[in-house]
Amino acid sequence: MNTVAAYGNTPFVDEIRAYVIRPYESEMGKMNWTQIGNLEDIPRQGSRVVNTAKGEIALFRSVDDQVFALDNRCPHKGGPLSQGIVHGKRVTCPLHSWVISLESGEAVAPDVGCAHRHEVRVAHGVLFLEVKA
Amino acid sequence: MSNKKTRLVVIGNGMAGIRTIEELLKMSPDEYEITVFGAEPQPNYNRILLSPILSGEMKFQDTVLNDWSWYEENNITLHAGKTVTKIDRQRCVVETEDGVSVPYDRLLIATGSNPIMLPVPGIDLPGVLAYRSIDDVEKMLAAARDKTKPKKRAVVIGGGLLGLEAANGLSLQGMEVSVVHLCDWPMERQLDQVGGGLLKRELEKRGLKFYLSRQTEAILGDDIGGEHRITGLRFKDGEEIPADLVIMAAGIRPNIELAKSAGIHCERGIVVNDTMQTYDPKVYSVGECVQHRKQTYGLVAPLFEQAKVAANHLAEYGRMRYEGSSVSTKLKVTGIDLFSAGDFNPGPEDEELLLQDAARGVYKKLVLRDNKLRGAVMYGDTVDGPWYFQMLRDGTDITEMREHILFGQAHLGDSGRGGAASVANMPDSTEVCGCNGVCKGTIVKTILDKKLFTLEEVRAHTKASSSCGSCTGLVESILANTVGGDYSTKQSKKAMCPCTELTHEEVREAIAKQKLKSMPELMATLSWKTQDGCHSCRPALNYYLLSAWPGVYQDDNRSRFINERVHANIQKDGTYSVVPRIWGGVTSPSELRSIADIAEKYKVPTVKITGGQRIDLLGVTKEDLPGMWGDLVNAGFVSGRAYGKSLRTVKTCVGSEWCRFGTQDSTGLGIKVEKMTWGSWTPHKFKIAVSGCPRNCAEATIQDFGVGCVESGYEIHVGGNGGIKVRVTDFLCKVATEEEVLEYCGAFMQLYREEAHYLDRTAPWIERVGLAYVKQRVVEDAAGRADLYARFLESQKYSQDDPWKERAEGKDAHEYAALAEIA
Numbered sequence: 001m002n003t004v005a006a007y008g009n010t011p012f013v014d015e016i017r018a019y020v021i022r023p024y025e026s027e028m029g030k031m032n033w034t035q036i037g038n039l040e041d042i043p044r045q046g047s048r049v050v051n052t053a054k055g056e057i058a059l060f061r062s063v064d065d066q067v068f069a070l071d072n073r074c075p076h077k078g079g080p081l082s083q084g085i086v087h088g089k090r091v092t093c094p095l096h097s098w099v100i101s102l103e104s105g106e107a108v109a110p111d112v113g114c115a116h117r118h119e120v121r122v123a124h125g126v127l128f129l130e131v132k133a
Numbered sequence: 134m135s136n137k138k139t140r141l142v143v144i145g146n147g148m149a150g151i152r153t154i155e156e157l158l159k160m161s162p163d164e165y166e167i168t169v170f171g172a173e174p175q176p177n178y179n180r181i182l183l184s185p186i187l188s189g190e191m192k193f194q195d196t197v198l199n200d201w202s203w204y205e206e207n208n209i210t211l212h213a214g215k216t217v218t219k220i221d222r223q224r225c226v227v228e229t230e231d232g233v234s235v236p237y238d239r240l241l242i243a244t245g246s247n248p249i250m251l252p253v254p255g256i257d258l259p260g261v262l263a264y265r266s267i268d269d270v271e272k273m274l275a276a277a278r279d280k281t282k283p284k285k286r287a288v289v290i291g292g293g294l295l296g297l298e299a300a301n302g303l304s305l306q307g308m309e310v311s312v313v314h315l316c317d318w319p320m321e322r323q324l325d326q327v328g329g330g331l332l333k334r335e336l337e338k339r340g341l342k343f344y345l346s347r348q349t350e351a352i353l354g355d356d357i358g359g360e361h362r363i364t365g366l367r368f369k370d371g372e373e374i375p376a377d378l379v380i381m382a383a384g385i386r387p388n389i390e391l392a393k394s395a396g397i398h399c400e401r402g403i404v405v406n407d408t409m410q411t412y413d414p415k416v417y418s419v420g421e422c423v424q425h426r427k428q429t430y431g432l433v434a435p436l437f438e439q440a441k442v443a444a445n446h447l448a449e450y451g452r453m454r455y456e457g458s459s460v461s462t463k464l465k466v467t468g469i470d471l472f473s474a475g476d477f478n479p480g481p482e483d484e485e486l487l488l489q490d491a492a493r494g495v496y497k498k499l500v501l502r503d504n505k506l507r508g509a510v511m512y513g514d515t516v517d518g519p520w521y522f523q524m525l526r527d528g529t530d531i532t533e534m535r536e537h538i539l540f541g542q543a544h545l546g547d548s549g550r551g552g553a554a555s556v557a558n559m560p561d562s563t564e565v566c567g568c569n570g571v572c573k574g575t576i577v578k579t580i581l582d583k584k585l586f587t588l589e590e591v592r593a594h595t596k597a598s599s600s601c602g603s604c605t606g607l608v609e610s611i612l613a614n615t616v617g618g619d620y621s622t623k624q625s626k627k628a629m630c631p632c633t634e635l636t637h638e639e640v641r642e643a644i645a646k647q648k649l650k651s652m653p654e655l656m657a658t659l660s661w662k663t664q665d666g667c668h669s670c671r672p673a674l675n676y677y678l679l680s681a682w683p684g685v686y687q688d689d690n691r692s693r694f695i696n697e698r699v700h701a702n703i704q705k706d707g708t709y710s711v712v713p714r715i716w717g718g719v720t721s722p723s724e725l726r727s728i729a730d731i732a733e734k735y736k737v738p739t740v741k742i743t744g745g746q747r748i749d750l751l752g753v754t755k756e757d758l759p760g761m762w763g764d765l766v767n768a769g770f771v772s773g774r775a776y777g778k779s780l781r782t783v784k785t786c787v788g789s790e791w792c793r794f795g796t797q798d799s800t801g802l803g804i805k806v807e808k809m810t811w812g813s814w815t816p817h818k819f820k821i822a823v824s825g826c827p828r829n830c831a832e833a834t835i836q837d838f839g840v841g842c843v844e845s846g847y848e849i850h851v852g853g854n855g856g857i858k859v860r861v862t863d864f865l866c867k868v869a870t871e872e873e874v875l876e877y878c879g880a881f882m883q884l885y886r887e888e889a890h891y892l893d894r895t896a897p898w899i900e901r902v903g904l905a906y907v908k909q910r911v912v913e914d915a916a917g918r919a920d921l922y923a924r925f926l927e928s929q930k931y932s933q934d935d936p937w938k939e940r941a942e943g944k945d946a947h948e949y950a951a952l953a954e955i956a
Binding site (some may be wrong): 063064088099 | 663691694699953954955
């Protein structure tokens, strides 16, 4: 099945161009990798959102250019994690300041909860996200 | 693997030594191979809670702070029940009585203190106990439960904190208890005579018997049934009283024998410098055995501060200094509320404020010098203890609240929790934190279950007082009541956040002195502990750099809270609200029409008038923001900055143009003020109002900066707050012209911008620095005022670009669009 995605690194919001992207069969087996954009599309210490049929996935880029993907929902009250401040390998939810680990998706103690994690790969500056069917 | 590690030996398995290790592991988990020696056979337990164990309210297991597995998990070798008898400083080895010897590279002595055993005849009789360890408590409990004796009488020598807690515990265990004390009233180090008298009366009601101003001459014993036992006590005046058990609670003495025998310099305690280092640079010391700047301490809060400093130096950060602690005490006897702090015996130059209500059993005394608190004694109603204590430590100028200060914080307009006079009597179901719905019972249970000591820990675990903060005092009182007096409130020197040990002031000073102009430069120069800070320090640093270097510092969008990053207010569902600026709250039909059209175009679900006289468009999706802003900009609007730590709105009433009472053109002046101040970033939000006459319809007296027009000119008010804690403004001065209003406004804002901590509103800032200081800088020093005003106008040159216009034109487009859509 072909997957259709739109991504933009263009300066104007209303000029986002759509690209047709094919699933990327990786050597890692039968994972369903989808090309979603370039590393440069996410600001350092920032985040961008990928809309999927199952909801929003937030992609984060740490200060040292590592990329992480989590459901864009804080385990506390569903706050959009993509809007939080990214520090180290953590993000702070903008609603009630829960701190979530980008590596595990788990809330930093003493808070308890977990945001679902997704696989993401960067190859030659291109981002691939594993989207489960 | 561990061969290369530095070897740290800790003598003392108590609260100070182990706390130091915990702090050290947090900072530098792999640096040391750690060995701990403890004379007691137990793991580290909370000595403060001996009293609840004695009174039967807790079990020993509940007081264990670090169980055996903790030592194992952290690869710490523990020698429990082994006493170190020798430190060989030449060979750097410690030796125990049974021949264990361990070499060290660094040594930490945390031997604590020993109870003072009075040198009287009979002191070595069986049945004479100290009150220091769990072993002592178990012996007391055994004596109390001894079924062989019908009537069990205990005598406690010493009517201080410890003695009274022991007496109360034994009395609850069914013993007949007498307290012998040298002074005229109990707890003379924590209470004045009146407070001590009230306490004595209350304890007598509970069955304790007091022998005051008495000195013990001998403990009497006899052979009874083949056993040498205590029979009684004789005072210097010859009177004898019967006793089966004698508790020595006459004080503690730093345990320095070991250090002394190793030739380490000791006076009353082991002498350390501000880094907790002894005269031997390889040897550190913390806790009750230490003498720092001529002081020794017997409470937990200072000891934890010391632990933090020692760990910092052991981890080779080399940044922190211990500068001594001021301490507060509380008696852990259930149902008795008592609090004291600082120096409460007034000297000749001190003043005293007193409140005495015999019927309610309430007594309060505050000691002042130069309008600052020096000491406090409270009995019966201690809910404001932490508040007084904080003002005492901050050196807060209390001139403005002098009339009401005795009645407590509730009377200064706290959020209506004044009824909770006594935390101890508060039912468990009482909601303490309204923001997060946390009840007293939950807080108490969490403190006990998780073994919490500090306000920060209670906040992290329960969320109580972590939102608006108005219940902070109450939560601190509950903490004090639960773990007893020696809880740690705020550190005397409060670090900005866990990423650094530096305070807000120190960071601001470094920015100016070392000319730090970017965040990576700042974090590198000041040795930030984290790679790129956290959500708490980054916005603060961004603000400090911005206010220090206007036009030079490049604003760091990634260090701003979402609202300031996308220039709109995030709502609970992730949508945003949009508030266009309406100058002075004065609008027109055509402006309103364009707002209405735009609201309809973007299907805005809710339109509301804000508290600041503006129009709020709620429920806008992020993707719609740039488009909507473009339309608003085209209609002549700029951002209302309803989202920022910045100038919010200038409220006005109609003034002399229409109002029959109006004395000046308040709307016109309000618009001028708003045109001058809009766009400025401030430590926290900043609100202004201009009222046209003393009827004050614009509510100028609860704003950060308020102008009250009168016939003869303009009255300027500062530091008001209508939010969490209502605070009426302080009157700053009166001026004659609009130009002066603008100058004073700019100068006041600039002073606040340059000196307040990030997230300090003007109200707490003024309470901290004192109105007199603000008056001196803004009113009396005319040249200084002109400079402040000029600096304000200079920084405004760089801040009055409209963020909405820029973004409608495409700036930060990535913020408002999804990266990709996947079907």
